[in-house]
Amino acid sequence: MKSRLLSCIIFIFLSGAISVRAQSLALKAVEYERLIFEGAAPAAANGAIISRAQCLVELGRWDDAEACLSRLRMYALSPGQREQSACLKALCQYRQGNYDAALAFLNEAPQISAPEAVKLKALVLAGTRRFEESEAEARRIVSDGRIDKLYSGLPKEKSAMTALFLGIIPTAGHLYLERPDLWWTTAGTVAAAGLAVYEAVSGNWITAILGGGMLLNAFYVDSHLRPTESIVRRYNAEAMEKFLKELESILDF
Amino acid sequence: MRRLGVLILALCLCTGLAAQKVQGPFSFADHFMSTSFLSRAGKTHIKVDPPKPTDFSFCADEPSAHVSGDMDFIGYLLNSGLKADALTLLGEKAYFPSDTLEYLAGLALFDDRQFEGAAKHFSLSGGSFAEPSTFLGAYSLIHTGRLDEAEYALSSYSGEYGELANLQLAGIGLIRRDFDACRKAVSSFTYSDHRLAESETAIAGLCKDVSKRNKSPFAAACLSAVIPGAGKVYAGKMGEGVSAFMTVVPLGLITAEQWKKNGPGHWATILSGALFSLFYIGNIYGSYVSVGVQEQVIGDEVKALVMYNLHIPLRGYFR
Known part of the structure; x- marks a missing residue:
């Protein structure tokens, strides 16, 4: 107990020295690393690791912050530090778009009480599409009409399978994808089908099969089937990003 | 009919010339065949990552430590x-x-x-x-x-x-x-x-x-003239060779069918013939150029x- 107290005092003193000495956030992060290098006791080392991670998060170096936090001595963490480290790890994952991993880290914390942590939990729950729980968390911070308005217009999730099936019907696929600019793929698919039928009726089987097949491959397979999944993924990601940005501005995160 | 055929051929040439990043209709045809789904089969090539630009400089303050x-x-x-x-x-x-x-x-x-x-x-x-x-x-x-x-x-x-x-x-x-x-x-x-x-x-x-x-571009071109896509396979690009074969041969068969059934002056024969010629010559041109490109790829792998x-x-x- 006494040695832990002494380590904390030393850490606080050194942190003060670092604040005076360091000229930039990056240099501060380096000086916190120096404390670890010089063999600080586990409690003080944990403090240095968390402070270093905070500097790295402010610098936008999410990967480095995550790698730094993985060095924490879990047995020497106080409950406050446990919540702090869980939130920092969750924040790194959230900023990289890994919402499920962010939620897993938040669930490690014994409790989520700090306002910033509650805001982060609301955002992460929204990212994993658990909108009811996200709304409940967001209302702990803000409970005015802005939350009602935001949560009444939840981001829609498109399905690649639905887009592929609808693609068989001219224009239905890319209307579902909200991409009317891809009309030419439908025109090409219809032309290919028309050519194949016309040539088959005229008795030109090679032209019908090979020509129709080549056109179908170019306009349906290459231009509609293959890009559909990436279009859907991008649509879903953009819709979610827009929602989260709005939520961040309401929560002042 | 002949005028229509010439017009269609001219349209193909203009489209090819207008296509971004390529020069000439035959390189456009080659680019079309090289970027299809089939052409991407085969191994990925290793390459040296380019060095990062340097933005480092020493502190300009008065030195105070060793x-x-x-x-x-x-x-x-x-x-x-x-x-x-x-x-x-x-x-x-x-x-x-x-x-x-x-x-x-x-x-x-x-x-x-x-x-x-x-x-x-x-x-x-x-x-x-x-x-x-x-x-x-x-x-x-x-x-x-x-x-x-x-x-x-x-x-x-x-x-x-x-x-x-x-x-x-x-x-x-x-x-x-x-x-x-x-x-x-x-x-x-x-x-x-x-x-x-x-x-x-x-x-x-x-x-x-x-x-x-040491591969010869001329040999690659001759092989593609005899068997479409063979020159690309010789240059080491199996996927592109198969794609070229699957494009040129069907067009040739379509042209032959149209010629046989409708005669040489029919618009369908002229159109399919024009497309076949475009892609056939594009395939030969592409094979010739591929050897040089493949040398560059091999050079990158060696480096x-x-x-x-x-x-x-x-x-x-x-x-």
Whole structure:
């Protein structure tokens, strides 16, 4: 107990020295690393690791912050530090778009009480599409009409399978994808089908099969089937990003 | 009908000329066949990542500390992969200028793949760091394409690491495709130092292999003229060869059918004939050009292998 107290005092003193000495956030992060290098006791080392991670998060170096936090001595963490480290790890994952991993880290914390942590939990729950729980968390911070308005217009999730099936019907696929600019793929698919039928009726089987097949491959397979999944993924990601940005501005995160 | 056929052919030519990034309708046809789904079958090619641009400079404040006091800590940062932190410390703390400072800056930049900056700082380092700086600096110069400077530095070296210098000279010869210089350097390998032996064997093997690889663009074009896509397969691009075959042959069959059933003056025959000609000639043109492109790809692969084999002994000797 006494040695832990002494380590904390030393850490606080050194942190003060670092604040005076360091000229930039990056240099501060380096000086916190120096404390670890010089063999600080586990409690003080944990403090240095968390402070270093905070500097790295402010610098936008999410990967480095995550790698730094993985060095924490879990047995020497106080409950406050446990919540702090869980939130920092969750924040790194959230900023990289890994919402499920962010939620897993938040669930490690014994409790989520700090306002910033509650805001982060609301955002992460929204990212994993658990909108009811996200709304409940967001209302702990803000409970005015802005939350009602935001949560009444939840981001829609498109399905690649639905887009592929609808693609068989001219224009239905890319209307579902909200991409009317891809009309030419439908025109090409219809032309290919028309050519194949016309040539088959005229008795030109090679032209019908090979020509129709080549056109179908170019306009349906290459231009509609293959890009559909990436279009859907991008649509879903953009819709979610827009929602989260709005939520961040309401929560002042 | 003939006028319609000429008009369609002219349209194809104009479309090809208007297509972005290509010159001429035949290269457009080749580009179309090369970017289809089928053409992407086959292995991915390894390539050396380009070096990062250097944005490092020392602190402009009045010097107040000796870097030798932080040498252990900087070594710890570099060995732990915290190169960004090492660069921050070296760049933002006001150290007195010294050979040690230049060497450590070179090392941190080297680890961060800022080879341009690394070469500059290694060239300014001397004293007890002269030898490691020579070889790490030469490697950095090779990476940035300054082969003449690297060759000069290595040829004028006369210390105890002569065999390492020969290994790097052999690598330079390979990258330049100067197989005589490469063979001359390879002939002095003794394979006796375990830190060099594996790299020496790899470089000697590459020197033997690559000097035999010489494909002819004319042969590729002739093969594609006989069997569409065969020239691309000869150039090493299996996927593109299959794609070209699956495009040109069906168009040929369609043209033949239309000719037989409707005669040569029918619009369908002229249209399919025009498309067949476009893609057939595009396939020959593409095969001719592929050999040159494939040489570039092989050159990139060779460079990647050379740089890998030059890097390993440097870690063994100086890290």
